[in-house]
Amino acid sequence: MKQEQVFICGAYTVYTEWQNEQLKVRFGDRQDTLKQQPVASGAKFVSDDGESSFWNKGNMATFIWRGESLPECRAADSLPKAFSASGNEPFWALSLNGKQAEVSTPEKEWIATIASVEPVNEDSDTPSWRLSTANGDQIDIRSEVCRDTMSGMVYPFSVRYSGQLNVTGCGGETLDLVQGPKWILTETNASMTPSSNMYIQFLADGKLVGSDGCNRRFGQYQFGSEMVHLKWIGSTRRACSETIMQDANIFAEAVNNVRAISFDQNRLVIESRNGTQLKLKNEKL
Numbered sequence: 208m209k210q211e212q213v214f215i216c217g218a219y220t221v222y223t224e225w226q227n228e229q230l231k232v233r234f235g236d237r238q239d240t241l242k243q244q245p246v247a248s249g250a251k252f253v254s255d256d257g258e259s260s261f262w263n264k265g266n267m268a269t270f271i272w273r274g275e276s277l278p279e280c281r282a283a284d285s286l287p288k289a290f291s292a293s294g295n296e297p298f299w300a301l302s303l304n305g306k307q308a309e310v311s312t313p314e315k316e317w318i319a320t321i322a323s324v325e326p327v328n329e330d331s332d333t334p335s336w337r338l339s340t341a342n343g344d345q346i347d348i349r350s351e352v353c354r355d356t357m358s359g360m361v362y363p364f365s366v367r368y369s370g371q372l373n374v375t376g377c378g379g380e381t382l383d384l385v386q387g388p389k390w391i392l393t394e395t396n397a398s399m400t401p402s403s404n405m406y407i408q409f410l411a412d413g414k415l416v417g418s419d420g421c422n423r424r425f426g427q428y429q430f431g432s433e434m435v436h437l438k439w440i441g442s443t444r445r446a447c448s449e450t451i452m453q454d455a456n457i458f459a460e461a462v463n464n465v466r467a468i469s470f471d472q473n474r475l476v477i478e479s480r481n482g483t484q485l486k487l488k489n490e491k492l
Contacts, residue, residue, distance in 0.1 A: 210226070211225075212282060216234075216277040217277065217388075218489060219278070229241065235490065236491070241261055249264035266281055266285035267279065267281055276411070278386045284334055286348065290364075291378060292377060292379075293377070294374050294375055297312060298312065298313060299312045300312075303321070306320060308320075308340065308346065312372065319341065321338050321340060324336055325337050333349060334350040335347065340370070342370070344368065344372070346368050346369075352384065353377035357433075358432065358433040359467050360377075360381060360435070360468075361468060363381075381435070384470070385468075385475060386409045388408070388489050389408045389417075389489075389490040390489060391403055391490055393487060395483065395486065396483065396484045397484075397485075402420045404420045405417075406490075407437075407487065413429060415427055415438075415439070419455035420447075420451055421455040424443075426440045427440060437465045439459055461477060461484075461485050464479045464481060474486045475487045
């Protein structure tokens with residue numbers, strides 16, 4: 208494990224510093240110092256009260272903070288273990304599996320051997336990689352929000368394939384852009400007053416939780432290649448003022464009827480089918 212290393216855990220960015228068998232971890236306004244514990248593989252660090260731990264194995268890590276498991280972490284300077292990408296006009300798809308890249312178009316399919324993976328240091332704040340294949344093709348992957356030109360779905364990587372195929376597209380999993388932290392309402396075009404008590408949170412296994420400003424809500428979410436589905440299925444039954452209840456209903460209905468999501472300067476933008484737009488900020492930014 209490096210002296211200093213940055214990890215991406217869903218929508219969390221976690222900063223670590225290893226010194227004298229201790230690991231300092233920081234994300235958002237939270238930080239702690241964990242002590243190294245003996246393990247059979249990797250490097251594991253645990254807080255004095257046992258409530259937090261960081262277990263690093265190669266480029267991957269599991270992070271538990273105050274008893275809460277964060278999404279699986281990967282080193283920011285490494286690609287996800289499983290990576291796929293696709294694009295349009297013409298349609299193409301790519302799947303990376305170890306040293307092999309499976310590429311397909313409507314006309315043909317082939318498997319290319321990855322000869323090298325090199326970081327591209329054009330912008331130190333935006334990790335990028337260039338993959339070269341044995342037959343001379345290149346795959347450039349850049350860690351930035353990418354919007355599919357046909358479906359409108361957003362993804363965490365932009366991808367360019369050059370060589371026997373010259374195309375661009377998006378890669379990675381949409382979930383990695385949103386999972387983990389609370390997304391707090393900051394702005395809307397609806398006739399309501401945004402409140403820091405209004406938020407949504409994407410948890411593991413498709414669980415959606417949040418608050419409409421009056422009651423806590425829980426539900427489900429699903430991201431597909433061409434759609435996003437959010438649905439509240441229950442809530443608490445607290446009584447609030449008429450104004451707060453009206454705002455709560457507008458917020459809840461917008462989430463329940465999402466048409467598309469996007470990002471605007473690190474804010475999550477939810478577009479509903481009735482025209483309501485919600486802009487939400489990551490609680491850790």
